[in-house]
Amino acid sequence: MKIAVGTDHAGVRLKEDIIAVIREMGHEVTDVGCSCADSVDYPDYALPVCEQVTSGEADRGILICGTGIGMSIAANKVPGIRCALVHDVFSAKATREHNDSNVLAMGERVIGPGLAQEIVKTWIGTPFSGGERHVGRVNKIKAIEDRYLQH
Numbered sequence: 001m002k003i004a005v006g007t008d009h010a011g012v013r014l015k016e017d018i019i020a021v022i023r024e025m026g027h028e029v030t031d032v033g034c035s036c037a038d039s040v041d042y043p044d045y046a047l048p049v050c051e052q053v054t055s056g057e058a059d060r061g062i063l064i065c066g067t068g069i070g071m072s073i074a075a076n077k078v079p080g081i082r083c084a085l086v087h088d089v090f091s092a093k094a095t096r097e098h099n100d101s102n103v104l105a106m107g108e109r110v111i112g113p114g115l116a117q118e119i120v121k122t123w124i125g126t127p128f129s130g131g132e133r134h135v136g137r138v139n140k141i142k143a144i145e146d147r148y149l150q151h
Contacts, residue, residue, distance in 0.1 A: 001124065004058035006032040006045035007108075008071070011064030014108040014116055018062060021117045025124060030058060046074035053102050054080040061103040062120065068107035075103050079145045082138070087111050092119045096126035100138050 003022050007015040012034065022029050032048045034040050042065045052058035061083075063071035068085045075083035083103035084095035087110050095101040104123050106116055128134070 001059045002028045002030065002057070003124070004030045004032060004049040004052040004061045005064075006034075006049040006061070006071075007064040008034060008040050008042040008045055008066075009037050010066035011106075011108040012037060014064050014106070014113060017113040017117060018064065018120055021120050022062075022124070025121065027124065042070040043074040046071050047078070050075050050078040050081045050083075050103060054078060059102075060124070063103060063105045064108055065105075066107055066109040068105040068110065072105035075105060079149055082141065086119055086123065087115075089115075089118050089122050092123040093126045096123055097129040098134050098137075099141075100128040100134070 005015060005019055019029050019031060030052060033045055046063055049061040049063055053061045063075055063083070065071045072083045072085040075081050081103050082099055082101045083105050084091070084099060084101040085105045086092045086095060087106065092104070106119065
């Protein structure tokens, strides 16, 4: 699996831990930045990750900022992205099984590296459960996007 990872200045330290875990799991990583502590704007890093996911260049994406909130808001503006803001392992599993999330957002100021690594392992390792109920709900999300893209 190929995973695109992006962060703003508030997630740089956690990004390195996450990239290491992804590689340990045997997956390929594309790091879209940032790599500095200077203040940058999170949408500038959310967009390239999401574009890689929607184009098929990456299978999934992971976004990190201070809280994960800004990244998740920006990511969910991109049609085809189902970004989940996650700060616990249960939610990481549930969003893959039930929502087929293709982007994960986390906050470095909210969780530590150990928990973040477990969240990433769970999220990457959990397949979409499929089934009529969950597929139907994901299709309804797609229908909302389609409705607003027509305007």
